[in-house]
Amino acid sequence: MNNDELLLALKNAMRGEMDSINIYQNALTNSEDAEVISFFRDMADEERRHYNYLLEYYKQITNNEEIKIIDTEDTENLIFTDNFLHRIGSNQMLFSAISVATLLEKNAFEFYQRSADQADNAILKEFFNKMVTWEKRHYEDLIKIADTAEKTYWQKNRFQPF
Template sequence: MKRDELFIIKQAILNEIEGCEFYKMAEKQADNEEAKESFLILASEEMKHAEYLKELFDKMEKDDEDLKLAYLLEPPSPHIFDWTKNKFKRSAMNVSIYGMAVNLEKESVEFYEDARDKTENSEARKLFDILVKWEKVHLEQFLKAYETSMDEWWKEQGYEPF
């Protein structure tokens, strides 16, 4: 099972790096400093997650015994932002960026839930539960921003279906 867990953690590292790069790209599209700063902070968080997972991977790879994941330092906790304040030049851009962010976070949640469900190592399950919670915080933030952006876009188009 250790090899499977190492593979999952390697994939998780890549997922976090992809998230980091996405948020850097979103920062370049933002037209106000608050949005730019928020995306850069989130990119930094994703990189911290990747570094944490890399350290975990290295420890697991070197250790022949079962690694007691619960004894590791707690991974860096996500900050909470009010993403509804962050505006881009066009509401269509908001919808696109927040929509992609929602999908990215959903995929991360599903990835960690799947990893948690597949592992037989109870300590690994605890780690994956922590990662699921982090990604759900991001998902909830982006869902709110996405819904707000959709409402703004509908208003700009002269449609207010609700």
């Protein structure tokens, strides 16, 4: 990847991270449950960190600086209580936010995988691979939430999928 291609990839990635931030920020305003609010706030904060990592690499490239490793922060695995899953399934806006976020996270890890495959710079390749791992974890967590919360969603709305 040349610098123009890298800058375009980083811009596209920043746009995706900003979309995720907006989804999570909007979702947290649709609940009064502390656990739900905390989850969406934590997710928005993590996506904001991702955005800032991307922005730092973008600045390094646009300023013709040597690309340096950025200190990144790993996050812990999430545990979801029954109350949390019930709250998500009981609220159309929250359930929809999880659905949209799942698609955004899937798009993100696929995009980062392509970027890692195409990156010539070892530091950026490693960074993109780390992003794949993080976004894939988000995706898998959101799939678990959606699958479990869906039962509540169907029951609450008296849907019969048969």
